[in-house]
Amino acid sequence: MEIRAYHQNDFPKMAALFVKNFKGLRSSIPILPDLMEDPQRIVGMLNNLPGIVAYEGDQAVGYLGWWLVDDFRGTGRKGAYCPEWGHGVVDAKLYRTLYRAAAEQWAKAGCEVHAISLLANDQAAREIWFWNGFGLTGVDAIRPITPLEIAAPEGITIRPAALADVEGWVALEIEHSRHYTLPPVSMVAHETEDADDFTAFISQPNNTIWLALDDDTPIGFIRFEHNSFGAAAIVNAPDKIAITGAYVLSRYRGRRVSGAILDAALRHYATKGFSRCSVDFEAFNPEAAVFWPKYFDVVCLSVIRVPERVI
Numbered sequence: 001m002e003i004r005a006y007h008q009n010d011f012p013k014m015a016a017l018f019v020k021n022f023k024g025l026r027s028s029i030p031i032l033p034d035l036m037e038d039p040q041r042i043v044g045m046l047n048n049l050p051g052i053v054a055y056e057g058d059q060a061v062g063y064l065g066w067w068l069v070d071d072f073r074g075t076g077r078k079g080a081y082c083p084e085w086g087h088g089v090v091d092a093k094l095y096r097t098l099y100r101a102a103a104e105q106w107a108k109a110g111c112e113v114h115a116i117s118l119l120a121n122d123q124a125a126r127e128i129w130f131w132n133g134f135g136l137t138g139v140d141a142i143r144p145i146t147p148l149e150i151a152a153p154e155g156i157t158i159r160p161a162a163l164a165d166v167e168g169w170v171a172l173e174i175e176h177s178r179h180y181t182l183p184p185v186s187m188v189a190h191e192t193e194d195a196d197d198f199t200a201f202i203s204q205p206n207n208t209i210w211l212a213l214d215d216d217t218p219i220g221f222i223r224f225e226h227n228s229f230g231a232a233a234i235v236n237a238p239d240k241i242a243i244t245g246a247y248v249l250s251r252y253r254g255r256r257v258s259g260a261i262l263d264a265a266l267r268h269y270a271t272k273g274f275s276r277c278s279v280d281f282e283a284f285n286p287e288a289a290v291f292w293p294k295y296f297d298v299v300c301l302s303v304i305r306v307p308e309r310v311i
């Protein structure tokens, strides 16, 4: 087997490997956009992703591409990240061979984190990366824009936030932001959004923050964003809306407040011509890990390894 850096001439063969796997996932989750079934699209994306390819004779049997990322997930560590369309193999065992070769380059580049996103239906890949020391971190999921038939609990009203709701929302956002820093989530603190961020956000076309209110006091929200970055590429399409934040005060949890917010917002986006809704969340956030998979299909699993030693 020959392993070497890939070039443009290799791209069609590499794209075919990804597209075959992606079609398998889309056959069971048809609400995934079909855009990534187009090999030309993948070829175009590979232009900006360096990496390696494995050949048996003239057959490309696997490839692995990555970006080097400074300050990975805000940890201050340098990482190597392989997107879900940036790898493919004819047999999952080849990931071991590709990882061995890639990890040498990542070590030389000073990477302290190794990360790869996997198509959620690829059990064999999941097993191999798990055995390589990787653990689940990020989850991407999608659902059709169809109502859930969940009514708001008694005494709770649901409506989109207006500019006048800024104060109530900021109070919730402070708690939301704090949630991620506390155990067991224990993520690096990100800057909490403020009143200006709120105003800028809801002023964008098709962005909304849906509030749940007890009397006039906001007690929860879900934030919907039209042009969002940072999630898996396979969920992206012009008629997709992304959820980029959700929070309900702890004393109101478990009463389907979030289910009711989601239901109202999905009804709204259906009238605006949207057909799919995506969300990404941390697998180690227990509330999120219980809530989203009830209503969304998981399509992408991002796994991470933090090697014990960096040369």
Ligand SMILES: CC(C)(COP(=O)(O)OP(=O)(O)OC[C@H]1O[C@@H](n2cnc3c(N)ncnc32)[C@H](O)[C@@H]1OP(=O)(O)O)[C@@H](O)C(=O)NCCC(=O)NCCS
Binding pocket: 176, 179, 245, 246, 247, 248, 249, 250, 252, 253, 254, 255, 256, 257, 258, 259, 260, 280, 281, 282, 285, 287, 288, 290, 291
């Ligand atoms: C995720 C979150 C928004 C869900 O809100 P919610 O209004 O409690 O959601 P629901 O009541 O519709 O569903 C929660 C599920 O958690 C479980 N649950 C029950 N009691 C609970 C409680 N006291 N606290 C948390 N979850 C509870 C239930 O199993 C429920 O499922 P069910 O509908 O099958 O009964 C909320 O837990 C939260 O704000 N978490 C902290 C912030 C966060 O993680 N946000 C997600 C970011 S990706």
